[in-house]
Amino acid sequence: MTIAEIAEKAGVSKSAVSRYLNNGYISDKKREIIQKVIEETGYIPSSQAQTLRTGKSHMIGVIVPRIDSDSISRIIAGISEVLEENKYRLLLANTQNRPEKELEYLDVFKNGNVDAVIFIATILTNAHKKAIKSCNVPIVLLGQQMNDISCIYNDDFGAAYELTKLLLENGRDKIGYIGVTNKDKAAGAERLAGFKKAHNTNADCIELSDFSLDGGYNATKRLLNKNNDINGLFCATDTIAIGAIKFLKEQNISVPNQISVVSIGDSKLSQLISPRLTTAKYYYADSGGQAAKHIIDMINKENKHIIQTKFGFEICVRESVSKI
Amino acid sequence: MTIAEIAEKAGVSKSAVSRYLNNGYISDKKREIIQKVIEETGYIPSSQAQTLRTGKSHMIGVIVPRIDSDSISRIIAGISEVLEENKYRLLLANTQNRPEKELEYLDVFKNGNVDAVIFIATILTNAHKKAIKSCNVPIVLLGQQMNDISCIYNDDFGAAYELTKLLLENGRDKIGYIGVTNKDKAAGAERLAGFKKAHNTNADCIELSDFSLDGGYNATKRLLNKNNDINGLFCATDTIAIGAIKFLKEQNISVPNQISVVSIGDSKLSQLISPRLTTAKYYYADSGGQAAKHIIDMINKENKHIIQTKFGFEICVRESVSKI
DNA sequence: ATAAAAACTGAAATCGATTTCATAAATTGA
């Protein structure tokens, strides 16, 4: 079904049908007959033709490092809800943590396949920053802070600081840290800085891990090899903490008594493992929703002013921490 | 940048540039100069114009009941990987479990916005079946079986049967069942049927729940109220089982000794809670990948023959089950 | 050497919508 066929059936011109669809001038007589024909035929305008003509695709490109992650899928749920409400579609680009794929999608998207881009970022290389800045559709960065670009991110520094203070208040004065690469500014550098501000530790209390459970497990093993007198442990993510606890349990080290553990994320898992994790809760779905709202504002109102929104957190005190 | 500008800069016709892009006849001389101009300008063809002209959008619509779910996000990861390899894009439609949204998206998609549809289905009403059958782009159903349509689904009956037999072999002869609505043929009816084939139980050993942890918790409470002598418990999903175990723990009922628990799903959580769950492992990512491959075959080869693929499962025996 | 086949080219039509433009009909105002 094309607009021409509808026009033909209704005995009017294509322009009239188009006006009917877009609230232009149209007489009641024609409005009625066009409406009837469209109902009968179930006609839906070709969105590609509309896009070509109007330059608006009503699609938002969403670039994610991976989809099968608790936090990211919650962010996407938040994004998708707001987009749905506003009749936008979600074009999902899953990069499987490959930076070159991120650059590739940025390039594809900036060239006008989508009306705007939401980029859930992890590691921002110079190439990334360049690509982001040269993006000629609205873009918002989610989960990382960057200057001169709209960003929505979490208070990683503050969360790490507060969690570390909580450990200290519980008498934990020798605290180990298992973190991720500083290249990831949010989950790496910021969290480490927050930790260090609260607790002056020496380098051999710090271990690096990837984002996996096994990574947390192995890093904990290395940490305790170097350093067997810690009584507190800060993990940059819940998953790392769960790996850490797995190792500690195997070594018959009691959590929270011998070593209290905190982490960031408030994943579903954090409340289900034993002991339940003391974590900082982030507002994943909300931050996704906020990003979507902002990007739609940017599209609609030509409201290109840059926002920098730092989301807060909530410390959830559970059984993985105890007083010494 | 448009093809006309490239043609102008290169001193050739639009047709020549198009032929260069689509491996048509083109002399080496022109090929070189066009290549140079395209490299310099970073030109990327407008995909909406291509779509309009060729009728191929290279987009696959994926309809999901929700995105922030362990199993579904793994399915999507599998889909996305295969689509990515084949240069297809993923247009995500998240229906938040609202059937009317599923119908709406089916209607939008069938009308030619995408080249094909992958539908992760839960409850198939008659309206759904009608919409699916009248879909005039290739469609594959994921997670549910339906006649006359390509489907990829799991052996829910077999998995439930084997898990129940496992309970029986461990001396569990009074087994409760916590399931979901029969309207969900796969997770509801099929699993219950598999259970019943292995174990002849009476109606008051069966409770219904939704898919949530709290649902499992409450259903277990109701079940034990009616029926306090069960020694085995079958839960239709891991999440339900985790809720059930939460309740049992609170009542100081030992799992697995007093009541052994099995469930279906092999979620990440199932290995992390204590006791670790005995579950049937499904091949989520693989089934997603398979669906994507099949749908691409259908598009490319006009290979519209219907497939019905039933994926197997693997029973993972863990500590939530013990001999009586 | 010459006919036949293959390689190459650009102008113009096309995909399905929106929008501009020129113009006509209906309404308003003094």
Add this chain to the structure above:
DNA sequence: TCAATTTATGAAATCGATTTCAGTTTTTAT
């Protein structure tokens, strides 16, 4: 009443690509 608005209309241009078509040049085969 008649000029000035307002409302209504369809033909044609447009968005940016691909494809057909008609024709030219080059290569191949005999």
